[in-house]
C-alpha cells in the first residue's frame with residue numbers, strides 16, 4: 481500500500497507533543513502519542529528549560545509511537561520554538577540547562593550589540609528583527625557575564641536540533657531554526673562569518689547548516705533499544721515550529737493569502753521568495769525568517785496568546801482558576817472596544833503580573849482600569865486584533881501585495897472569538913485551521929523527504945483535504961473600522 485507513517489516531535493513554549501502522522505491516499509491523519517508541559521522552569525534567579533524532563537517525555541512519546549505502528553515509521557523529526565540553544569561540552573554532553581528566552585539576562589543586550597555594530601548594519605547582515613532574546617544577544621550576554629562557560633563549549637545547538645542530537649549523536653543546525661538566531665545571512669542562508677567575527681563568536685561552535693528535509697542520521701542503537709524501535713532515520717524538517725506551521729497552511733494555489741501562526745506568539749506575515757531587507761523593513765522591524773523549500777517568511781512577532789497565558793497564570797497564583805475556554809467565554813460576553821493596549825509594549829515580553837501591566841497601559845492611554853478577568857480578556861482580544869491589522873496593512877504597503885484571506889493556523893484557532901475579531905477588523909475572510917499545523921508541517925516535510933509527497937504545493941493541498949478549515953466572514957466591519965481608527969497609537 482502507499483501508506484506511510486512518520487513521528488513528529490513538536491515542542492512549543494507551553495506544551496510539547498509527540499504525534500504519529502500517517503499519509504495514505506493523499507490524506508494526512510495525526511494521532512497524539514503523548515502530550516506534556518514544557519514552559520519556563522525557575523532555577524535560582526533564572527528561568528530555564530528542563531531539558532532532561534522534556535527529553536524523558538519525548539522518549540515516552542516515541543516509545544508509544546513505535547509500539548502503535550509495530551515499529552514501522554519511516555522517520556522522525558523535531559521542531560521547536562526559535563532562538564534558544566544548548567551548550568555542549570568537549571565530552572559531548574550538555575554543560576548546563578539551557579536558558580529560557582524570556583530570562584532577564586538579555587535585557588539591554590541589543591544596546592550592547594549596537595555599540596559593536598549599528599542596528600542597521602546588523603539588520604543588513606541578517607534580515608532579522610531585533611528581539612532581545614535572539615541567539616546573537618543571548619551569546620553576547622554570555623560573553624559578558626559568564627565567558628568561562630563559553631570557553632568550555634564545543635558546540636552550540638538550537639533547541640529542536642538539540643533533542644535530535646541527544647537521540648542520534650549528530651550535531652547540525654537546521655536552516656529555518658538557525659535563521660531565528662540573527663546570525664545567518666538570509667541572502668545566502670549560511671552563518672554570517674563577517675558578523676560572527678565582528679562579535680567575536682567562534683564560528684566553529686556553530687554546527688554546519690543543513691537544509692529542511694535532510695536526513696541527518698539515525699537514532700542511536702542504545703536509544704533504539706530503550707525505545708523499542710529500529711534505528712529510525714532522523715530528518716531535519718523545518719526545525720523551527722513556525723516554519724512547519726506555515727508549511728502546513730492550506731492555501732489555495734492562486735489565492736492572495738497571509739498567515740497567522742497563532743500560539744504563544746502571533747506570527748503574522750507573508751510568504752515571499754527573497755528576503756526584503758531595506759530601510760523600511762528595518763525601521764518597521766519586519767523579519768525575514770527562513771522557510772522550507774526556498775521560501776522566506778516576512779513577518780512580525782506579535783505578543784499573542786502569551787498575554788492570556790500569563791494573565792491566567794497570575795490569576796491562578798492568586799487563587800482564581802480559569803480555563804482558556806472560560807476566559808474566552810468571559811471575553812465574548814463583555815462589551816468590546818472598552819480599551820486597547822499596544823501589544824508590542826516591551827514589558828509584556830517578560831513573565832510577571834500581566835493584568836497589572838495591561839492596566840498600566842490602559843491608564844496611560846486614558847482608558848478605565850479593571851480588575852475583572854473578563855474585561856482584561858476582552859482588552860487582550862481587541863488589542864491583538866488591532867495589532868493584526870496594523871501588521872497586515874504595513875506588509876501590504878511594503879510588498880505592494882493585496883491579500884484577500886488570512887489563514888490562521890495553530891492552537892490559537894481554538895480561540896473562536898479571536899478568529900472572528902481578526903476577520904472583523906481586517907474586513908477579510910479568515911480561514912482557520914488546522915490546529916496542529918506545526919506537527920502537520922513537520923510530518924509533511926518528512927514525507928517530501930521520503931518521496932511520498934512531491935512538493936510543498938501538494939503538501940498544502942493535502943492539508944486542505946485532511947483537516948477542517950473553518951471560515952469566518954467579517955461582521956460589524958463599520959464598528960471595527962471606527963474602533964481601529966480610534967486607537968491612540
Ligand code: LFR
Nearest residue numbers: 560561562563721722745781
Ligand atoms: C513560536 C516561536 C517564534 C519565535 C519564538 C521564540 O513558537 O518559535 O517563531 O520568535 O517562538 O523562539
